[in-house]
Amino acid sequence: MRRYVGRVGISCLQDSGTGSTGSGNGADKAGARFGSWGVETQYISPAIAPGDDFYRYVNQGWLDTAKIPAGFPLDGAFIELLLRTEKQVQHLVDEVVSHTAEPGSPAQQIADMHASYLDMERRNALGCSMLLPEVEAVLELKDHRQIARRMAMNGHMSLVSCHVDQDPGHPERYILTFAQSGLGLPGRDYYLKREKHYIGLRAAYEKYIEGVLQRAGIKGAGKKAAEILAFEKEVARRQWTPEQARDALKNYHPMPLTKLEAYAPGFDWKEFLVEAGYDEVDLVDVNTDKAIRKLAKLFSETPVDTLRAYLVFHYLNNHAELLSDEWVDAHFDMFKRRISGVREQRPLEVRVVEFLNATVGEQLGKLYVARYFPTEAKAEIDRLVKFVIEAFRERLAQVEWMDEDTRKAALVKLEAITTKIGYPDQWHDYSSIQVSRDDLVGNVRRQREWHRQDDRDKLGKPFRKWEWYMYPQKVNAYYSPTGAEIVFPAAILQAPFFDPKADPAVNFGSIGMVIGHELGHGFDDQGRRYDATGALRDWWGEESSRNFEIRTRRLVEQYNRYEPIPGLRMNGKLTLGENIGDLGGMTVAWVAYRKFVESEYHGKAPVIDGFTGDQRFFIGYAQLWRTLAADDYLRKITLTDPHSPGEFRVNGVVRNFAPWYEAFGVMPDHKLYLAQDERVAIW
Template sequence: MRSSLLVAAILSTTAAAAIAQTAADKPKTAAAPSKTVQGQSVQGQTVQGQPAAAKANGPKIGTFGFDMAGRDTSVPPGDDFYQYASGTWEKNTQIPADRSTYGMFHVLQDLSREQTRTILEEQRRQPGSKSGDFYASFLDEATVNAKGVTPVQPWLTAIKNAPSKAALAEEAGRMQRRGVGTLFGMYVNQDDKDPETYAVVFSQSGLGLPDRDYYLNDDAKLAANRTAYQSYLTKMLTLAGEPNAEARAAAVVDMEKAIAAAHWTRVDSRDADKVYNKLTFEELNARAPGYDWAQYFEGAGIPTDAPMLVSQPSAFTGEAKVWAETPLPVLKDHLLLRTLSSYARFLPKEFDDTRFAFYGTELTGAPEQQARWKRGVDLASEHLGEDLGKAYVARYFPPESKAAADELVRNVIASMGERLKKLEWMAPETKQKALAKLAAFTPKIGYPDSWRDYTALEIRRDDLVGNVARANEFEFQRNIDKLGKPIDRGEWFMTPMTINAYANPTMNEIVFPAAILQPPFFDPKADPAINYGGIGAVIGHEISHHFDDQGRKYDVNGKLTDWWTEKDVAQFKTFTDRLVAQYDAYEPLPGQHVQGALTLGENIADLAGLVVAHDAYRLSLGGKKAPVIDGTTGDQRFYLGWGQVWRTKYREPILRQILLSDPHAPGMQRANIVRNLDAWYDTFGVRPGQKLYLTNEQRIRIW
């Protein structure tokens, strides 16, 4: 279970399961799609009418770290704080054609990608550089086009020639090693109830559309997506030279609809207790009869005596039933199409373009595919992230940035401790355990202490498909090899170039990659209020994930166990039920609301993170009054810093997808969580009758 700040459909509770399902069910797009910076200033861009170079000794954004021109002061903060802080930015910002959504995370993704590109271009000129050769193999589109479908043909032939379902299950295991999703997602993680032991964790999978609702909901938009999906599969089969493509694609869609009917909802799948189901291999066979488990394990190279956790047992029963009842030719086509879809990015242009037309334009609304170099940077970062990361931090993450971030983390952790000590609703014995858990936190800042060794990974400049397959197998085997070994507490699950952060309760750690420690989240030269409202609230967010509705179930040692009193749990639920209801009421699209239960963990983390970051900011002042800058008080700048990081614009298809399947609420609702904070009312003079106004009794205060 890893909970992240923004994993868009990119990381939530039971996030390890979500990550596995994403890898299996959603053919990979460029990991962090980039866009041209528009409407916001970051290094090298214009800052409030001044070239950034002219501000070399000052903050990168504005005069104190906030883009004042991006506000819309015609909107009272009490009516819509998001619009007050960001309305002009939103009005003036165009979503780049190669993006479906655009905001401050994407500004930093652009910057991180440009920085990484500089490194890769240098490495591309160095023979024998694995990252440089991998990048070069993706950029060499002429060679990719010339090879056609030949690089994947042996796999397709093996699938088509499988004489039985048992043989096909073995092929599915082999393809999973190469990064192709099958009926079941699989990864290795700590056993939640025995966190000193690694276990194989299985999760439901098998769908080519983003979520079960895309198959089962009668909404006209989703029905249109299903029709487009079937056309996409038809075209993929046609491009591969397969006959009867239309009928075969229709049969695969019908099969996936049956799988979707067996799937758990995302709300159920984020419940740490529900998804903890420890089974032996024999019990898995008994619980999900009809699937050829022994052959699948053989093909994937998974030891049958390994500890195993099955996240959604009834879904496995249902999926195995679908497997048993579906004719062998349809099962073959399902795996064939998942192979083509997974590797379409690395095949000739017509495959790549067809895949983007569906997964890019149809499902997210992005009109154009990103430039090949951008996708190449993302690909190299995905598969050789720590090789690149070592060079990235050496060049772009100075020791003073790490030291300043370390101090911020210490201050926010201390503020969370003070909040816990003063809680009136938590039993004293629970409070002591909570404080012990907080004291045992491991913060990881910037980059790992030791770097991953890629010596055994073979990369060839003229073999893109082979490079991707070998990199996937290398990572798959690296995870399998953890079984039976001591827990690697130094392991990172994000690269230093990633614009994100995460909490990992089985490790009792909070992790902040180097790349997010840049403006607008963090700027050592910005006013402290902006940093506390930006990265400080991010830090508070990740800390509080360890105490959200799922993270709270893990004790000081990272063990999933009951350590709260029944009264504590009941009281906590009264708060969280109200937060669910508050978010359920938001309607970003006509007829489509935020799912309060799905986004609960992230909303708790936003609420608590902002509160403890504000405490930390005030403590940092040392009893002194913050100066007035550009007519703003320190507290106003703190909340503006929060509002600035959630500036986000969405195209309608991706917003629909987020509302259906993402554990994070859209940016506007995340910014407006300030309506629950007493200090915000005082800071901006929010009055009864304004749209965000909540009475004292209506405000949700957890920590």
């Protein structure tokens, strides 16, 4: 299990006595990107009491004027940074394509992948013709055995995903891992919910399936579309819920490969694994195990004709964004506009940057860090991380509900967490991948196959500690429980999440909180199950586990009451890990900030524009999560995403945190007020 979190930023820790996390005098009036000291104070609404709605107190002016950019279902600080990063990447691409490069070099691969994607004249002329030989081959499959083998092929959909991952029980090695799969819509609830909205989406999806089959010349497209949708409904009924699927203990089910056939009968595992290239492995990990048993049985009970149609549709759909305008537009209408609420397609010259990041992202990443991430930045952000780790260490030493043996083990785990910053120390060698200017679909296939072969090569070898799961220009960050590491790609280490010219309070409330959030994932409801080596095992004392679960149940109950849109309640169990990360991240960032104030300001930060340092800390945090989102997007993430919407990442956190009450004079008559015995404090 890996956990990822978005919305993070660049940190620069400059020497100033004990160190600086921004302008030593509170703010550099000339240079902060957001406002004069890191916050756009023009958007603060004095008409809203901070204690009634802190999120809107800080962000209402922005919410009133913001517009969702083309091609996105939302806007916010994260999107602003993403757009700026894309422009940086676009400049690099423009330089690369203007020169001739050596075959097999990163520059040649970038340039030719770029050219193949932009060649709409060729793409429109070809349509889906390059896919038809495989479509015809699928339509000739005779039995379930042949279907199972096809499901393992590059570009095809399967009821079971198959990939190589770190072994949670033995993190020093890799293991072949299976998990439930097989759906075209974002999650099982899209098939099972009976509300009018989801009934309409299913009808639209059926029409989309029919259109895909018709464009490929498949006869009886309408009947086949109905059969495919009905089949996917049955798949959805057998899948685990998102909250079940994030349970680390329930998901770890290692077994000898020889027992897989008997454990999940009905699916031809031998044919599937031969085609995938994994038929000689000894051990496998069956995630979502009970779902896979049910899916294997469903597979055996489903007519071959239905499975053929299912394979054909998904093979075409998996390539739709690489085909002609007709295919691209239909795919956008279904999956971006109808499901996520995106109003208009991004221009081709912008979409190509997204595509290059997805296909040659690491090759671009080497260029990106050379241009936009100076080597000294690594050391600077590393010092800030250590500052926050010290605060976390202090909190672990103080929590009253944890027994001493568990506390000692937790402190050992904290010390063992590795921090990776900016870019990997070692890069993959992609020079063997053939990239052609006139073969877009082939380029993507060969890129995917390289990664499949690379996965095969990992089995039987030690875990690659150098390998990253994100490229440097990715605006994101993650914590890996099995890797015992927190990772901050270069692109996320920029304003608005950290600005070296901004007020230190704002930096602690944003990047400091995010660092604390990532560390906190090591001690959330799932991350706590992994020890200092990254091994999945029970290392907590019974009393500490019981005390932890009492607190987390209360947090679940709080978030279950929140409604992103009227009538749609959040799933507190699904978002629990991220909510623990937010609350814990806020806490340790606050402790780190107060230690900074003691050392830099002798205990009293300057007042800026009428705001105390403590107030600026929380205002910076609230600005970080400002979000304007389409309702359809909010529906989607509420059903499928472990992160809470921005409003609740602010209000849901601060109302549990005593220093916020003190900073803004929040009283019992305020709407966000919680009595002390109702507040949740974990870390």
